[in-house]
Amino acid sequence: MSHTLETVVNETAANPQWAVIWLHGLGADGHDFAPIVPELLRPDWPAIRFVFPHAPVQPITINNGVPMRAWYDIVSMDFASRADAAGVTASVQALDALVDAEIAxxxxxxxxxLAGFSQGGAVILSAALRxxxxxxxxxxxxxxxxxxxAAADARVxxxxxxxxxxxxGAHxxxxxxxxxxxxxxxxxxxxxxxxxxxxxxxxxVCAEEIHALGDWLDARFRAA
Structure with a gap:
């Protein structure tokens, strides 16, 4: 995987002071969560740059090798081993490069x-441990x-x-x-x-969840 991902960028106002890098789920793309921004935003928040990268297209083993956008290959149905570890590592490195770009x-x-849904979430949690x-x-x-x-063994x-x-979701x-x-x-x-x-x-994702996330983000902004 090249470490330069194409992205969809949404700045809520000029001169963003914060960034949210949001990874989509399997088979979606960076446009998938872009519509969530207006639902999430609150009037007194600082200016935020939302970055929605597109995962690369790759064949997915459990989908008969059909290519689709994915952060890693899914090699089995067993949750302990279903994620292709090399693919997760490559996506963590690509995410690292996106963070570097925001710092720059x-x-x-x-x-x-860092935000992520499904496969995207698996990548950000993996990144957090490394x-x-x-x-x-x-x-x-x-x-x-x-x-x-690996997470238990990780030296956080x-x-x-x-x-x-x-x-x-409970279901x-x-x-x-x-x-x-x-x-x-x-x-x-x-x-x-x-x-x-x-x-x-x-x-x-549901409306109540977006509201709870808004409260959580609000607490982060206020604490800063």
């Missing part, structure tokens, strides 16, 4: 948030930590524990909620401040 544009790591950057927070929607064993950098907002047929609950528990045990929400929905 003048937004410090402490004001960069990085030494003091980022502002992680937004993990309908997702899980792909390799809990001293003092780098960004707060996490996790939300999941999710793609990633059962129990898997996400385990991931949340593991992150908590590693010292990440965790806010967990469950909604009576499938593998999707």
């Amino acid at each position: 544009r003048g937004i410090p790591a402490e004001r960069i948030l 990085w030494t950057r003091p980022i502002a927070g992680l937004i993990a929607l309908s997702t899980y930590l792909p390799d809990p064993k 950098a001293d003092g780098i524990r960004p707060p996490v907002f996790m939300a999941h 999710d047929p793609v990633i059962p909620q129990g898997i996400a609950v385990e991931s949340a528990g593991m992150l908590k045990s590693l010292g990440f401040p965790m806010e967990w929400h469950s909604y009576p929905m499938a593998h999707q």
Whole structure:
């Protein structure tokens, strides 16, 4: 994977002081979550640059090798081993490059948030366990930590524990909620401040979730 991803960029006002890098799910693209911005925004928030990258197109093993946009290959149905580890690593590196680009544009790591839905969320949670950057927070929607064993063994950098907002559908047929609950528990045990929400929905996003996320983001902006 090349480390330069194409992106959809949405700046809420001139001279953004914060950035949110938001990774889509399998088979979607950077446009998928762009419409969420007006639903999320609140009038007194600072100017934010939302960056929605497109994952590269690659063949997906469990979909009979059909190519689609993906952050990594899905090689089996077993959650402990379904994510292609090399693909996850490549996506973490590509995400790292996106963070570097925001820092180069003048937004410090402490004001960069990482968000992801499903596969995208798996990448940001994986990144959080490998990085030494003091980022502002992680937004993990309908997702899980792909390799809990590696995560448990990961040497999480001293003092780098960004707060996490996790939300999941109780009726999710793609990633059962129990898997996400385990991931949340593991992150908590590693010292990440965790806010967990469950909604009576499938593998999707709902209005109540967006409102709760808005409250969580509001707290981050105020704390800064």
